[in-house]
Amino acid sequence: MLFQFISLFHFSPSPFFSSMRSFLQFGVAVSFIGFAIGVLKNRSKISKLTDSYNDLKKNHLDLIQKMSSEDCSLENLNLNFCKEITDCLSNKKDLQSAYDSLKTILNYSPDLILIKDSHLRLIYANPSALKIKNQSLEEVIGKTAIDLFGDEGKVFFEKDLGVIKSKKPQHIEEEITVQGYGKKTFLSNKFPLKDLEGKIIGLVCIAKDITERKKLEKELKRSEEKYRKLFELLPIDVQVWDVFYNEKKEVQSSTLSEANPKALKTWGKTLKEVQGKTLNEIFSDHSMTDYYRSTIELMMKKNNVNEIEGYFEPLDLYHRSISIPFGEKFINTIIDITQLKKATLLAQQQNLQLSAIFQSVSHGIIVFDMKGNLILQNQSLEKILYHRRDDLLSQSLHELSEIFLVQTSNGAKISPEDWPVSKVLKGQSIKNSTIKAIHKKTGKELHLNLSGEPIFGPDKKQTHALMIVVDITQEINQKKRLRESGALFSALVNNIPQHAWMCNSHSITIWYNEKFFSYTQVPLEKLQTQGWAILLHPNYCESALKKWLRHFNQGLPWEDTLPLRAHDGTYRWFLCRAHPIMDLTGNITQWFGTNTDVTDQLLLQEKLEKAIQARAEFLSIASHELKTPLTSLKIQNQLLFSDLKAKPNSTYSHQQVLSIAIRTEKQINRLQGLVDDMLDIARIRSGNLPLKKQPMSLSDLVYEISERMNPQFIQAGAPIPKLHLCLSAWGNWDKLRLDQVISNLLINAIRYGNKKPVRIELKSDEKTCHLIVEDHGIGIPEEKQNSIFNPFERTIDADSVSGLGLGLFITQAIVLAHQGRISVKSTPGTGSTFTIELPQHVPLFDPTERPDHVF
Amino acid sequence: MQMKSVLVVEDDQDILENVVIALNIAGYPTHAAENGKLALRFLYQVPEQDLPGCILLDLMMPEMNGFEFIEHLQMEKIFKIKKIPIIIMSAKDNLSYFIKEKPEYDVLKKPFELEQLYSVVKKYCLIPEKIQHA
16 A cells, blocks of 8 residues: 555646655655555555445545535636546546545644635635644634634735745745634644646645644744753863774874863863863863863763763862763863862861870879760870770770779769769859869879860750869879878978078068967067068168068079067067069069077177187286396396306395395296286186185185285385274185285286275174275276276286286186175275175184274 | 486386396386376477487386377477387287388387387487497
8 A cells, every 4th residue: 555655646747746755755744654654554544445445446436426516616726626527537536546545645644734815815725723622624614814813813814825926836934723722833834726827826825833833943942052051050160072993992182172161261272272172182281181182082982971080280279170071072160179179178177186185194084874884985095094995995984983082182082973073064164163083993182173064056946064184193193192281381490599581572461470479469460561661770770681682683592681670669689581472484483581699699790709809818918027127137136247247257136146146036026926817817717716715714814915015015105005804704715816816906906096095804704704895096987897807908008007907707606616706886986895805604613702903 | 428317107117127228228217107197298298309219118007008108298389308219019909900000119028128118219319328338
């Protein structure tokens, strides 16, 4: 049947069929071919078709008959057509089949097929066309488009008219309102029908419904626009490469087909500069070229989508490329992930830093999860707890309590429920909570300072408990030691004999010891407000403060000897010392000072100095005194010597020799006296003045001495002293020493008596003898009266009076050695009275037997 | 040949006595005074032609000591008295200061040699014939 159908085209040379052929060539053929293939595919359908074809043949014949006999109008309208039909009838069989085929085609064609006469009145419309208005063929025959479609039809009419006038086929897109659907678009192929002479006799319109295609096209356009926009606006680089292969199917070269603005921007080029160019032409940089080439080659070989991350060093660009091989094209998208990468790197670095910090901080850090299990800890914690990491990790609080006994700093046990971490697990913050942890195995004690913070997740629910652990064992122990040493210190400073004090860096006294207070009785507050200068003697205040401030400002140890006032208003000398106390950085925070009472020491020193001076003076005097008799002796001896030399034969009379002997004896006695005195001094000084005690009468001794010394009184121009002697003055005494005492007093009375009468009185009561020697001489100045008994003292200037100046000292020493006393009363210019008191002893015989002597 | 006299001022009786004897033996007329006061009194009383050729002066004396006597003499208005040479005669150790201050004074340190006494006195009083012949 196909053969027949095709032969129909070959067979018929009519313009209609030639037109049909061109029509068939134009796309519509697709539907015919589809139809034919459908027939081939289904034999049953073919047999049906054969049947209907036979029916059609019959009908056609009937129609021809009718057309020839009755239907004149049709015949009139197209005589040529009739003629043709007539010709065809001659070849009835072929024509019949062609007609049947045509009818089938017309009836079954989904396209609208309309045949119009030269006045554009419808001659034929196939069922598809009739469907537009759901009309029967009879209803539309003979009507124009305007008749059928009104205003809409006018357009068709004009177009049809155009075809007829131009006598050329036209393809026109038209829109028709279809009943029950709305507007549909049709692609109409209109061509004129010509008779054999070429006269136009009508028009055929074959309209194909392209509504769907049109829609699709529109959508396609729209989506294409969308993708173009997307392509252009994408913030990622998109490059499309055309890839060329060689014969071995290897990638030979590639040229850029498209690149979106972002990609161009990355390269810094315009589209013109790069489109259609090869890699080498685009990039001056070899590394870029190589990179792209290798990527493209690899991708094209693999032929699948691939994702690569890389780094373009020349552009300092981290990127993620998604490459898609696409037929002979290659699409490469590049996302700039530099920021992301850098952020990631930074985050990694920060993470590393954080972890380093976490591990290296000196504080221990532990993290507990909400179940109370230890899930994280750093190295410092291990060091603090002397525990390897594994031992504690993932341990619960109760398990930890098996390892450590936790106590308060006072030693009270704390159960795990009350541990600081338990509070943190309940959402509390803990700051500086101090506990004592005892490692049960080793018994090691740890003092820990704990701080804790709950950690919250993004949903604001607590997720962890973070604990910071600081080992304060050493501090605690140090504090303990410090407290002990502090107690020791205060015990020390309160018991030392010195005053101790401390002042701060503003020179304000902040502390002093009990000794200090008991001496001054000045409250600390008063000292702080008025300054320590209130303790100083006004005469020393200014210079002392000056010196102190100089040392204080320079931070130098200070030492000064100052008179400080006691609470009773008296002053004593103190050696004041202060040392700066520095902190670890070398700043002076405090001064610690002591005041040592040196008053006695100073007095002693003064005494010592005086004694040294006195000794030097004594040596000078002693040598002077010794030289005096020596001078006499020397002159006497040299005179004798020179006389003997000058007169070798002279003889000396007895009188002359006696005189020389007496004078020599006198000087020798003087020398002996001096030496005795000096020996006495040495004995007294060493506390060893031997006494040869014997019962004796003091009155006898006094009488004896005064008798002996009368010539001296007379020689000095003074009257002989008057004696008032009590004879009962008996005792156990050293006679020679007392002789010395009385002689001394009388010599002094002669020396200083100013030639006035001297009175000697001896009194006695039961226990004591009183010997009184009273002169009326120059007297002793009041300030000297206390010191005349000191060694080397003279009441008058040393150049005026000769003598050792030891007399009264030796006198006193002898009296004291007898358990007696010596005293003086004197008024300058009036005279002096010396009184010696000696303890009296029971006499061996009755002294009343002898009457008192009164001279 | 006329010999000038010597005034000896000395509180120690023994020394005074001995010095006077020694000078007398040598032929010098002598006057003695026990302290400065008496010496001054003597100088004012004695006729001008009998003023001593020199004064032998002890320093440590009661009433008026040697230093005071020197001060008095230096203040003296009578030139002849003021100009009498003074020979210090002392057992004091620390005379160096005094010697430095008054280098014009001769000093006899006790105990002195007889020869020293004579040679000093000889400077101011005429040399007695007796000694020369001896």
